[in-house]
Amino acid sequence: MTRLAICPGSFDPITYGHLDIIERGARIFDHVIIVVFNNQSKSPLFSVEERFKLIKQSTEHLENVSVDSSGELLIDYATQKNAQAVLRGLRAVSDFEYEMQITSMNRKLNENIETLFMMTNNQYSFLSSSIVKEVAKYKANVSDLVPKPVEEALNKKF
Numbered sequence: 001m002t003r004l005a006i007c008p009g010s011f012d013p014i015t016y017g018h019l020d021i022i023e024r025g026a027r028i029f030d031h032v033i034i035v036v037f038n039n040q041s042k043s044p045l046f047s048v049e050e051r052f053k054l055i056k057q058s059t060e061h062l063e064n065v066s067v068d069s070s071g072e073l074l075i076d077y078a079t080q081k082n083a084q085a086v087l088r089g090l091r092a093v094s095d096f097e098y099e100m101q102i103t104s105m106n107r108k109l110n111e112n113i114e115t116l117f118m119m120t121n122n123q124y125s126f127l128s129s130s131i132v133k134e135v136a137k138y139k140a141n142v143s144d145l146v147p148k149p150v151e152e153a154l155n156k157k158f
C-alpha cells in the first residue's frame with residue numbers, strides 16, 4: 001500500500017517554512033501531494049496558477065512530491081485520492097486553535113483520514129506568507145525566507 005499524505009494550504013506564496021514541512025513529510029510518506037486551495041477570504045496576491053507554478057519550481061528536487069490545485073473540500077479531495085493523512089505545520093500557539101477546529105471537522109467528515117502536525121523548524125517559527133509579502137512590498141531582502149523563483153516573482157509583483 002502506498003502511504004500518501006496531502007499537504008494543503010494557500011501557499012501565497014510558498015516559503016522555506018512550507019518547504020521544510022514538505023521535505024520532512026516526503027521522508028515519512030511514499031508520496032506527498034501539495035494542494036493549493038483557493039481561500040478567497042485571504043485575498044491572495046498570486047493566482048492559483050502562479051502559486052502552483054512556484055511550488056512546482058521550488059520542489060523539483062523532491063522525487064516523491066507532486067503539486068495539484070483544487071476547488072473542492074479538502075476532505076473530499078483527500079478521500080478521492082485514498083490518502084491516509086493530511087499533513088499540516090504548526091508554528092506558534094496561535095495556529096493551534098484554528099487547526100483544532102479544522103481537524104475536528106475533518107475527522108467528523110471522514111474519520112479514516114488522520115491529520116498529522118509537524119512542529120516548525122525553529123528557524124521558521126515566525127515565517128508566514130503574509131509577513132514575506134509585507135516586507136517584499138518594501139523591497140526588503142527575502143532570499144533566506146523563500147525559494148529563488150518566489151523571490152523573483154515577488155520582485156516582479158512589487
Ligand code: ADP
Pocket residue numbers: 008009010011012015016017018021039087088089090091095119120121124125126127128129
Ligand atoms: P492555510 O491558508 O491553509 O493556513 P498556508 O499556506 O498559510 O495555508 O499554510 C499551509 C500549511 O503550512 C499550514 O499547516 C501552516 O501551518 C503551515 N506553515 C506555514 N508556514 C509555516 C512555517 N513557517 N513553519 C511550519 N509550518 C508552516
